[in-house]
Amino acid sequence: MTSLAPLPTAPVASVSPTGRRVSAGGSGPRRRTWTAYAFLAPFLVLFLTFVIGPAVFGLWISVTDWSPYKSEQSFIGLQNYVDLVTPGSVFFGDFWQSLGATGIFTLASVPFLLIIPLGVALLLNQRIAGGTAFRAIFFAPYVLGVAVIGVIWKYMLDTQSGMLNHLLGLIGLPTDIPWTVDVPWAWVSLVGVTVWWTLGFNAVILLAGLKGINTDLYEAASLDGAGAIRKFWSVTLPGLRPVMLFVSTTTILASANMFGQSYILTKGGPANQTRTAIMYISDQGLSQNNMAAAAAMSYVLFAFLAIISVINFRLQRDKP
Amino acid sequence: MKEGFARRAIAVTLAVGMGVALAGCGSGAASSGGGAVSGADYTGPDVTISFWNGWTGGAAPVLVPKLVEKFNAEHPNIVVKNVPMEWGDISKKMPLAIKAGKGPDVAVAHGDDVATYAAQGLLLEADAIIDDLGYTADDFPEGLMDAGAYSGSQYGIPWSVTPLGLYVNNDVLKSAGIDPAVVPTDKDGYMAALETLKAAGIQGEWVDGYVFTGTFEFQSLLWQFGGDLYNDDVTKATFNSEAGVQALTHMTDLVDQGYSPANVAQDGNIKGLLSGQTAYNWNGVWQTTNEAFDALDWTAAAVPQIGTEKAVWSSSTHWMFMNNKGQDANKTSAAATFVKWMNENSSGWAETGELPAANDVRNDPALVEAYPNLATFIDELPYAHYETSAPGIAAANALITTALNEALTGKKTPTAALDDAAKQADAILAQNEAKYGD
Numbered sequence: 001m002t003s004l005a006p007l008p009t010a011p012v013a014s015v016s017p018t019g020r021r022v023s024a025g026g027s028g029p030r031r032r033t034w035t036a037y038a039f040l041a042p043f044l045v046l047f048l049t050f051v052i053g054p055a056v057f058g059l060w061i062s063v064t065d066w067s068p069y070k071s072e073q074s075f076i077g078l079q080n081y082v083d084l085v086t087p088g089s090v091f092f093g094d095f096w097q098s099l100g101a102t103g104i105f106t107l108a109s110v111p112f113l114l115i116i117p118l119g120v121a122l123l124l125n126q127r128i129a130g131g132t133a134f135r136a137i138f139f140a141p142y143v144l145g146v147a148v149i150g151v152i153w154k155y156m157l158d159t160q161s162g163m164l165n166h167l168l169g170l171i172g173l174p175t176d177i178p179w180t181v182d183v184p185w186a187w188v189s190l191v192g193v194t195v196w197w198t199l200g201f202n203a204v205i206l207l208a209g210l211k212g213i214n215t216d217l218y219e220a221a222s223l224d225g226a227g228a229i230r231k232f233w234s235v236t237l238p239g240l241r242p243v244m245l246f247v248s249t250t251t252i253l254a255s256a257n258m259f260g261q262s263y264i265l266t267k268g269g270p271a272n273q274t275r276t277a278i279m280y281i282s283d284q285g286l287s288q289n290n291m292a293a294a295a296a297m298s299y300v301l302f303a304f305l306a307i308i309s310v311i312n313f314r315l316q317r318d319k320p
Numbered sequence: 321m322k323e324g325f326a327r328r329a330i331a332v333t334l335a336v337g338m339g340v341a342l343a344g345c346g347s348g349a350a351s352s353g354g355g356a357v358s359g360a361d362y363t364g365p366d367v368t369i370s371f372w373n374g375w376t377g378g379a380a381p382v383l384v385p386k387l388v389e390k391f392n393a394e395h396p397n398i399v400v401k402n403v404p405m406e407w408g409d410i411s412k413k414m415p416l417a418i419k420a421g422k423g424p425d426v427a428v429a430h431g432d433d434v435a436t437y438a439a440q441g442l443l444l445e446a447d448a449i450i451d452d453l454g455y456t457a458d459d460f461p462e463g464l465m466d467a468g469a470y471s472g473s474q475y476g477i478p479w480s481v482t483p484l485g486l487y488v489n490n491d492v493l494k495s496a497g498i499d500p501a502v503v504p505t506d507k508d509g510y511m512a513a514l515e516t517l518k519a520a521g522i523q524g525e526w527v528d529g530y531v532f533t534g535t536f537e538f539q540s541l542l543w544q545f546g547g548d549l550y551n552d553d554v555t556k557a558t559f560n561s562e563a564g565v566q567a568l569t570h571m572t573d574l575v576d577q578g579y580s581p582a583n584v585a586q587d588g589n590i591k592g593l594l595s596g597q598t599a600y601n602w603n604g605v606w607q608t609t610n611e612a613f614d615a616l617d618w619t620a621a622a623v624p625q626i627g628t629e630k631a632v633w634s635s636s637t638h639w640m641f642m643n644n645k646g647q648d649a650n651k652t653s654a655a656a657t658f659v660k661w662m663n664e665n666s667s668g669w670a671e672t673g674e675l676p677a678a679n680d681v682r683n684d685p686a687l688v689e690a691y692p693n694l695a696t697f698i699d700e701l702p703y704a705h706y707e708t709s710a711p712g713i714a715a716a717n718a719l720i721t722t723a724l725n726e727a728l729t730g731k732k733t734p735t736a737a738l739d740d741a742a743k744q745a746d747a748i749l750a751q752n753e754a755k756y757g758d
Binding site: 067 | 408411412415416439440441526529530531581582583584585586588591592595597712714715722725726729731744747748751755756
């Protein structure tokens with residue numbers, strides 16, 4: 001939903017065509033509007049059918065005692081939501097633990113998923129030999145599915161026979177680190193694997209943003225005596241603001257929706273400590289058929305993410 | 321990955337296609353289904369029946385189409401459509417498909433799913449069909465029929481059983497000076513072997529706290545110490561009994577006393593066995609088809625008796641007749657003919673690393689001759705325990721794994737971990753009762 005942030009397209013040239021279109025008048029605009037709607041319609045149909053429709057249906061389910069085993073469902077108001085905040089209910093402990101796990105993962109992964117790709121993008125933005133090749137290399141893991149990277153890393157991170165512990169042994173470090181079996185190592189693995197997997201995507205977007213910054217600004221800053229660091233803080237970062245807003249928003253949402261990495265690498269363990277909210281909700285809704293409760297949980301998660309996204313937008317908005 | 325996806329896509333397409341076809345021709349029939357089945361072959365008008373199963377891996381994707389083709393050739397009035405898809409997809413699709421009258425006519429499920437389907441009204445009571453086909457409980461290993469029963473009625477006809485066994489890497493034993501021909505059968509023998517291995521610097525059994533090896537070893541031990549998972553009417557978890565604590569303590573002791581490394585990851589132990597790092601692994605009969613064993617000097621034996629009685633965990637799969645909206649009785653009769661024929665021709669099923677459930681097929685000497693590795697697993701069946709038959713039981717069972725994981729990673733003592741899990745399992749059993757009702 002919140003991925004409607006402005007994409008990093010060059011905003012400079014768009015002023016005059018817009019002005020001309022508005023002043024054209026006559027019957028043109030209306031027809032153009034319908035053309036636009038006609039082209040939007042296929043997407044709109046899919047969007048309504050597969051996003052808005054299920055979302056509204058989910059909201060309805062969350063206020064009923066919906067069960068696939070009964071022919072009629074009755075309205076029970078906010079009971080499902082009340083259960084989620086009532087200590088001692090079947091869902092209370094597990095749900096909030098899973099939200100906590102999601103919170104830990106988001107807090108631990110988002111800074112790395114912003115800073116490392118930014119560094120990579122700055123390096124790739126230099127005129128270096130083989131820049132395109134490096135860009136492809138950094139992006140490569142992102143094209144793999146989570147099942148693939150999960151299985152690969154599961155082998156490498158195995159406590160006894162994993163390659164990582166073996167390599168650590170070669171340089172004299174402990175060889176029995178439980179990378180996928182115990183905390184805090186499981187978190188280190190999950191964050192590390194996620195950063196390795198998705199940093200290429202953020203790096204490419206940030207690189208596009210860097211290329212969009214007017215070089216005149218750097219020149220002007222140099223004339224004013226700014227060094228490399230000052231130029232980074234005063235030209236690069238402000239220039240990246242709209243791109244950063246997009247990247248940080250999508251990264252927070254993606255991290256908060258983490259599922260596959262835990263599901264494959266740690267099985268949610270030790271115990272349920274790395275079981276994320278999405279993992280718990282899908283288990284409750286799809287495996288245990290507690291659809292109504294799972295729908296309520298989804299909306300609670302949605303509310304949290306909406307609030308975080310709004311705060312993120314506010315913080316990064318251009319100040320007037 | 322791609323292959324799996326393609327297969328699933330095809331399966332889904334087939335399922336949808338079948339659904340449309342069934343909806344087209346089945347809407348008129350108002351029969352409640354299940355009647356007029358006889359042990360003789362189906363003689364009614366030509367029918368096409370749909371058969372859902374989760375056999376997407378191993379030898380099954382080759383074997384099942386061949387069996388179905390043979391059946392179709394021998395039965396000119398029945399066409400069976402084989403619809404394989406992931407087990408998880410089946411349980412997600414079944415309720416809606418059946419209620420819309422677009423589900424399969426016959427399907428296979430694991431023992432812990434049959435009651436869940438039955439409680440949802442997705443299955444036809446099969447008592448009459450079983451009588452007509454001439455099956456009795458004596459045709460299958462003891463206790464197996466009950467694994468497909470729920471609330472006083474029989475819903476499943478056994479198809480296969482998959483007990484746990486002890487896999488042994490003989491080369492590792494030899495390197496520690498142990499004669500592989502002497503397989504430990506009791507606690508003393510087993511612990512002595514582990515001690516000898518430890519002296520040789522080998523951790524003999526790697527204990528994990530995950531589904532498959534750890535969970536099923538725990539359940540085997542629980543029964544060996546005289547305990548059980550749940551009480552008789554499955555309203556209360558009993559795996560935290562004295563027997564349960566003994567079972568889990570045995571496992572944590574293996575780690576604490578250095579017979580097992582700590583923090584074994586899921587499947588880390590079978591990998592360790594295959595790479596010659598450990599000697600013993602408690603694993604399912606399905607591993608006999610693992611090609612990685614080909615390069616190994618290995619044997620499979622019965623699990624040693626650690627507790628006070630012989631017992632071993634086993635899963636099972638069962639045939640089910642589906643209660644589609646407007647189910648055509650002719651199709652159910654044809655499905656019954658198919659089930660009987662499949663069970664009679666199930667000797668080849670051993671190829672998949674599962675034991676055919678039908679006694680006369682499994683006990684035919686030709687079977688062990690063709691698959692000698694299965695002999696010890698077959699010998700275990702008289703004392704095998706099957707999965708609890710109660711709706712939604714998988715959700716409660718999952719807590720056993722959580723408890724194991726907590727105890728083996730040192731988060732809780734065995735007693736505390738099992739008590740906490742049992743408490744939550746009780747809440748889930750109560751929730752299940754409300755959810756599935758009677």
